[in-house]
Amino acid sequence: MKRLAIPVMLLLTMSTTYAQTKPGAGAKKTSPKTVAKPKAAPAIKKEDVDEGKVLLTKSDCLACHKVDTKVVGPAYADVAKKYPYSTANVDLLSTKIINGGSGTWGAVPMAAHPALxxxxxKKMVTYILSLNAK
Ligand code: HEC
Incomplete structure (x- = not known):
């Protein structure tokens, strides 16, 4: 009986040590993969947001748009809700502002801004889409 006790104890010690070092046995499971992001959007540059806000006041935008309420055009907060910030959406909306747009928010079209x-x-749009983050 005594001869068996030592190997059994050794086996027990070994198995508990194994359980502790076994990957994934710890309380916290750390996955090597980070959580998948819904397609990496570039970070919004604060200086673009600030500049965009100033540029909006220098153009005619605010005659038809307000941040929180619909005027002739949609509220910028609603535009920000509809379009998450991404390079593709900045490009899309910039094209619409420059060429004019219609049919997305109602019957009234937005005039083109070919001189801009x-x-x-793009900075103006970056400012508009940044409103969603606030
Ligand atoms: C004469 C009024 C008017 C002016 C001036 C104007 N907009 Fe608009 N804007 C509108 C209208 C109306 C719409 C909705 C068009 C639609 O339904 O597609 C709109 C839509 C938009 C949209 C959303 C486009 C879309 O397809 O979802 C953005 C962004 C926008 N305007 C930005 C601007 C900026 C920036 C300026 C200044 C450079 C500006 N607007 C000047 C009337 C105007």
């Missing part, structure tokens, strides 16, 4: 620089319009 594309880079400036």
């Amino acid at each position: 620089a594309a880079a400036d319009v």
